[in-house]
Amino acid sequence: MFIGEYQHSIDKKGRLIIPAKFREALGNSFILTKGLDNCLFVYPLDEWRKFEEKLNSLPLTRKDARAFVRFFFAGATECQLDKQGRILIPSNLRKHCKLEKDAVIIGVSNRVEIWSLEEWDSYNEADDLSYENIAEKMAELGI
Template identity: 70%
Template sequence: MFIGEYQHSLDTKGRVIIPSKFRDELGDVFVMTKGLDNCLFVYPMEEWNILQNKLKTLPLTKKDARAFVRFFFSGATECQLDKQGRILVPSNLRKHSDITKEVVIIGVSNRLELWDRERWDEYNTDADLNYESIAEKMVELGI
């Protein structure tokens, strides 16, 4: 399980260090793709395969389903850590997430999310986003 928040910088070649705490759980090969809220999602292969299988069951006849699958898979790329524990963030994914220099890497249960630091700070201070109101809505979902 991925938990925690870490701050790193993108180097001049577009690489970022993945915290050592996450490396073993990611495995040798993993997948990075466009995430929601303009972040990037990073999945271990096992989790990616589970998600991929679920997405395969979406009806091809539904426009929203086709659009989401296109969005999700078109940005996907297999990644490997280099000897220093870094991954290359492809330019199309850096553009999607507005990541230019400062990167926040957060653990979100079965995946990592990579955020531009300014965007992450904005997300956390958004007037509509406060912990108490989110918690109240989780009750409606049975959590």
């Protein structure tokens, strides 16, 4: 399980340190892809396979389902950590999440998310995402 929030800087070559607490759970090889809300999703291979099964179960006949599947698969890349615990984030993925210098890496249960510091701060300051509003919406869902 991934939990916690960490800040690191991306270097000029596009490399980012993955927090030591996440490295073992990610394994030797893992998937990095476009995420929702202008971030990147990082999945261990076993979790990626579960997610992949869900995506592949979507109806091919629906245009929105095809677009959703393309979004994740077209942006996906397999990653390995270097000896310093870094990954190379391809330029198209850095562009997707507006990542230029400062990054926030968060644990979200079965995946890791990578955010630009600016996008993370903006996300957390949004009025509709106040914790009180979120709790109210989750209560409506019975959570």
